[in-house]
Amino acid sequence: MTGRGTLGVAVIGAGRMGADHVRRIHEVTSGARVAAVVDVDAERAKAVAARADGAPVHTDPVAAMAPSDVDAVLIASPGPAHEATLLAAFERGLPVLCEKPLTPDAAAALRVLEAERKLGRRRVQVGFMRRYDAEYVKLKALLNTGQLGRPLMLHNRHRNVASPPGWTSSMLISDSVAHETDVARWLLGHEITAVTVLRPTPSANAPDDLQDPQFVVFETDGGAVVDVEIFVNCGFGYQVQAEIVCERGTARLGDGHALVTNMAGRWGGTIAQDYTERFADAYDREIQAWVDATRHDEVTGPSVWDGYAAAAVCEAGVRALEEGGRVEVELLERPAMYGN
Ligand SMILES: NC(=O)c1ccc[n+]([C@@H]2O[C@H](COP(=O)([O-])OP(=O)(O)OC[C@H]3O[C@@H](n4cnc5c(N)ncnc54)[C@H](O)[C@@H]3O)[C@@H](O)[C@H]2O)c1
Numbered sequence: 648m649t650g651r652g653t654l655g656v657a658v659i660g661a662g663r664m665g666a667d668h669v670r671r672i673h674e675v676t677s678g679a680r681v682a683a684v685v686d687v688d689a690e691r692a693k694a695v696a697a698r699a700d701g702a703p704v705h706t707d708p709v710a711a712m713a714p715s716d717v718d719a720v721l722i723a724s725p726g727p728a729h730e731a732t733l734l735a736a737f738e739r740g741l742p743v744l745c746e747k748p749l750t751p752d753a754a755a756a757l758r759v760l761e762a763e764r765k766l767g768r769r770r771v772q773v774g775f776m777r778r779y780d781a782e783y784v785k786l787k788a789l790l791n792t793g794q795l796g797r798p799l800m801l802h803n804r805h806r807n808v809a810s811p812p813g814w815t816s817s818m819l820i821s822d823s824v825a826h827e828t829d830v831a832r833w834l835l836g837h838e839i840t841a842v843t844v845l846r847p848t849p850s851a852n853a854p855d856d857l858q859d860p861q862f863v864v865f866e867t868d869g870g871a872v873v874d875v876e877i878f879v880n881c882g883f884g885y886q887v888q889a890e891i892v893c894e895r896g897t898a899r900l901g902d903g904h905a906l907v908t909n910m911a912g913r914w915g916g917t918i919a920q921d922y923t924e925r926f927a928d929a930y931d932r933e934i935q936a937w938v939d940a941t942r943h944d945e946v947t948g949p950s951v952w953d954g955y956a957a958a959a960v961c962e963a964g965v966r967a968l969e970e971g972g973r974v975e976v977e978l979l980e981r982p983a984m985y986g987n
């Protein structure tokens with residue numbers, strides 16, 4: 648590591664998420680600094696870099712990895728661009744935090760997995776930030792105590808205010824339900840074996856041709872059933888909720904985050920409007936954990952295996968959406984370097 652002993656991070660992609668991570672590394676994270684801001688749109692990169700003491704700007708991710716003060720890479724470009732950047736970082740021996748999805752499809756995820764296996768050690772933490780959210784962390788800890796008994800069912804609700812322009816029906820699964828694939832696998836400790844997608848009559852508020860909402864059902868190799876309501880044009884707020892039903896009890900998260908107020912004859916609170924608000928603390932903890940581990944030459948958190956498994960489940964989900972019926976998930980055997 649160079650500089651003042653801090654981790655020099657090249658942030659690749661200066662859009663919504665990349666800009667938020669640049670701000671975070673510059674203002675919130677300890678032990679790290681923004682060493683470069685990269686975007687194919689040079690003006691966007693410049694504007695974001697200006698908010699981080701004018702960090703160097705590039706339009707080419709590979710060029711941004713060359714300077715000696717770049718110690719690590721944070722990828723926040725769109726999913727289809729992730730594979731090339733990951734492989735370039737591997738060639739330079741740089742550790743990576745890669746935003747979800749690792750890749751949009753399982754074949755690309757597998758190429759990344761094979762490349763990491765050749766390195767013989769983990770280099771990537773995948774940005775499944777819910778694993779760092781305080782409520783999810785508490786739920787996981789409770790499940791680990793065994794007090795609730797064996798998990799039987801996991802219900803999830805995932806709602807966005809409005810879908811971005813160009814959003815497609817399959818992206819509700821590959822971009823949004825990708826989070827629930829990870830949450831389900833992590834909380835239950837099971838792999839997902841089959842996916843079914845039900846299609847309610849679309850909301851009148853969904854853009855033309857968008858199948859929104861969708862009701863997704865996972866089966867797991869541990870015998871649990873998981874459902875996900877994904878609704879990306881709900882209009883009223885950004886909501887992520889979950890309830891796990893176990894043999895001896897249930898646990899629920901996501902019911903309320905804001906202050907509860909009493910005023911003018913009414914009580915209530917507010918609903919977050921987007922993920923940067925709802926998961927602000929989770930992103931802070933996620934990036935801090937990555938920086939801390941990287942500074943100790945370690946890699947923790949969601950792995951390339953987790954990214955590959957999520958991609959394989961989402962791919963099955965997209966087929967289930969498009970073709971109907973129940974689609975089985977095809978998953979390789981987990982390589983030893985990714986644990987059990
Ligand atoms: N963890 C979360 O909750 C969360 C939330 C939102 C987005 N994301 C993920 O973060 C990533 C970025 O999403 P976003 O919403 O910020 O997208 P965005 O469209 O706002 O920004 C992407 C940026 O990347 C740039 N870009 C495109 N191709 C590039 C390339 N090859 N190299 C460098 N820059 C390139 C674009 O010009 C754009 O500025 C996606 O993988 C997305 O799924 C994660």
Ligand SMILES: O[C@H]1[C@H](O)[C@@H](O)[C@H](O)[C@@H](O)[C@H]1O
Pocket residue numbers: 807822823826879922
């Ligand atoms: O890329 C975003 C992001 O991953 C959000 O966390 C999710 O709620 C959205 O549905 C998705 O589009």
